Amino acid sequence: MNALELKKQFPILQQEINGHPLVYLDSAATSQKPVAVLDALKHFYEWDNANVHRGVHTLGSRATDAYEGARDKVARFIGAARREEIIFTRGTTASLNLIASSYGFGVIEEGDEIVITPMEHHSNLIPWQQLALKKKAVLKYISLHPDGNIDMEDAEKTITDKTKIVATSYVSNVLGVVNPVKQLAELAHWHGAVMVxxxxxxxxxxxxxxxxxxCDFYAFSGHKMCAPTGIGVLYGKKHLLESMEPIEYGGEMIDDVGLYESSWKELPWKFEGGTPIIAGAVGLAAAIDFLESIGMDEIHRHETQLAAYAMSRLSEIEGVTLYGPRERKVGLITFNLQDVHPHDVATVLDASGIAIRAGHHCCQPLMRWLKASATARASLYLYNTEQDIDRLADALIQTKEYFG
Structure with missing residues (x-):
């Protein structure tokens, strides 16, 4: 994979920021979009734009084919057994809230346990926190090792026969760890719980x-994988989705409506009330085509090598604290520069044309665990290069000198 050549397919990356070529290191927040995705969106709006499912005219049929074709593509991309196990949502947050508000509200009773970790993004913490409060359930946390990896011995003690739901990120958006979700799923199922x-x-x-x-449920967003914002996916095992009630009501999701009661469509449409995110699904399908043309294994290999290079370069800078395990399997580097607030670091880097993220990254409990009010984060993707890392390292050294 030639990242320099790939970068040319992203128009936004060809600009200068504050007189410097842009180095974009914030893909964990949102990725940039290649020409292939931009062209797919443009073509849809110029040629196929219509509402889906109900129209019998040509544009409506083409829009429906594109929308439902995207569902088929997503199902294959993540290895789902059936297309009806793919629900389109606004993003990861909406997907996780749907699970908590529908499945969780239906099965959790007083005294039941919900198990998560301290590293969770707020979107995978607050829904379970609020569900536990409403249902008088017990919210429990699996401990972490000092490097941020999950303590599996503690997981075996924390997950019990009272546990109904176990929820964790596959990859931490701060620590960069790849969590053992397959082993956690086995443990959850042993105790009769579901894995989110x-x-x-x-x-x-x-x-x-x-x-x-x-896993029983899996949630993700399109905008972090070269697709547009506003489109996400909830995967759920069919028998679980069939047992759940919709949480949004209106057009598209109904079978029959009477004056006093109504019935719902079958999966997946009972969870997709209203006009769906049609163009977003088209863009997501184009993004999947783009990523698969490169190869997910090749993308992973590139990022792993680049992350190792970044960890090496940044660890050479005196005063830089790196968070999470030294060995990285994903391209996400979280750090602080001694005596300099992360927001100041990000501001100075921006003056050099380098975009990073600074703050608590929607992980305030994890920040407290790290004993840091905030951190800086450089997140890499398929279009980043070693030259980008060199620019980052050189700019951090200059930032350190600037603040004395």
């Missing part, structure tokens, strides 16, 4: 097979 996986930071960067993981 936040795949926002894993799906763009590695090959995912939900059947091999044997």
């Amino acid at each position: 996986v936040d795949g926002a930071q894993s799906t763009p960067h590695m090959k995912v097979d939900v059947r091999d993981l044997d």
